[in-house]
Amino acid sequence: MKNIAKTIWSTFLRGFRWLFVSQSESKFGIFVRRAFITCIAIMLFALLALSIVCSYEDLRNKYATNKTENEVEDGSDNIYISRHIYFYIPKDSMGYIYNYYTNEKLIEDVGFIAKPVDGDKLICFSTGTKRGYFNAYTGKIMIRPCYDKAWVFSDGLAAVQKGKDLFFINHKGKRAFKKSFEFSDNADGYCFHNGYCIIALGDCHFGVINKKGEWAIPPIYVDLKRRLDDYWIVKNKDGYGLMKGFRKMILPCKYIYMDVDDFGILVQNKDCTMQRLNFDLTIKDKFVCEEIEPLLYRTPKLNKKGGHLMAVASCNSYSVGGCNNGYGYGLIDYKGRPLTKPIFSQIVAINKNVFLCKQEDNGILLNNHGEKINK
Structure with missing residues (x-):
């Protein structure tokens, strides 16, 4: 095995010396050297051209991916949806969804679009009077615009409204569960996060439902906020309190202000003094001020x-x-x-x-x- 390796290596060295070191002026030697150098030059040129093309494509894709809005000379806008799909908004009329590369109009008479925060593929759009959903990557309408109001998809569900009936649908446009609700101006978008959605009822009641439409937190609170790590701040007539998950109250509703962040639980007592608690509810900072x-x-x-x-x-x-x-x-x-x-x-x-x-x-x-x- 060693002899074979030595033979191959010595043959390679003799060929290298003959091509680049030898001064042989024979016609055959000159022809071989010129042919070899020409092949090397062609390969290098091809690699350089390929590198330039790839760099251009990467820059173009990066520019298109990071760009959310293009100002056009006539005052209109191009809003990026996906690599191929854009929303063109004329200055004084309805817009349309089109393919950036083929310039094909896919959906006409579009008033506005709303893109999901969690990257869901279905985009909410309005025709001016009705709302529906289209695929972000193809521009194809997936759920026809038949709703009076509609919200973005989150956790695979979206809230829609027909008349006074507000309910949730899946990607096929089917009702996710039978329960319906009535729209409230106090609602915060009707979006699910980690399987739960805050629901506002009327002017002063809030609760939380799961993806089956069941009440995880009953609608008995005058205010309700989601915070990190499954903490929920609730408020009744006596003040703010804190729930961990949906199992029990860990702080009673007796505070005039409350918040939860990475540093702990900030509470403000009825005498206006503020304290910060650890997550085990022990006092972290006895005195807090702004x-x-x-x-x-x-x-x-x-x-x-x-x-x-x-x-x-x-x-x-x-x-x-x-x-x-x-x-x-x-x-x-x-x-x-x-x-x-x-x-x-x-x-x-x-x-x-x-x-x-x-x-x-x-x-x-x-x-x-x-x-x-x-x-």
Whole structure:
């Protein structure tokens, strides 16, 4: 085996030396060398041409894929749908769906389109009076425009409305379940996420259904919001509360504000104070505020123009939102210790250590320890 490898390698070296090192001027040698070099040149040219074509196609596809809207010289728009399919919108008339490469009109008299967030292949479109769905990759109508209202597909289902009857359909245009609903202006799109959809009933009731149309959360709340990791913020007449999944309340409805993010659970108590909880409901941050600002007071000293000089008071003010339908302000010392709850609508420094704390049109005087001066 070693002898065969050596023979092949030595033959390759002799051929290489003969082509590029040997100075043989025989007609045969010159012909072979020229033919070899010509073949190499043709191959290199072909590879270069192929590389240029591929680069051009990649750039064109990338440009088309990333482009969502093209401004056309006459003021119309081209909206990207998929690699071949675009929505052309004239400036003063109805648009149409067309194939970018063949320039073939696929659907005419289109008023608008709505693309699903989760990449579903069916695109909602309007004819001006009715709504239906077409395939994003072929431009072919899949569900004819027969609905008064229609929403994008999510989790394989879409909400549609005929008359006062609002229901959900699948990709074939068939009803996903028998239950119907009535449209509410408070609805947030009628979209499913991870198998669940928030449903608004009338002006003040919210619940959650699953993909069978069953109530996962009954429609008894005046507000309802989906948050990360299957947390649901609900609100009744007593305040905001928190559910984990659909099994039980983990925080009762007693807060005036609540939110859930990657850092924990933010709650605002009835006295306007804010705290952040860990996901095991232990306290993470006992004190939370939005902003801290210095308080300035007017001194008896005058500047060169005759105006009173300002000085910094011995306390700052801090603020939180959501208190009395606006911002609430409180006193905080320079060590970061809150001296009052954020229950005031305005705080004004009278001098270095005295503060006028207003609630609406009335106010009280507090010292730099948060204590009332006139009891």
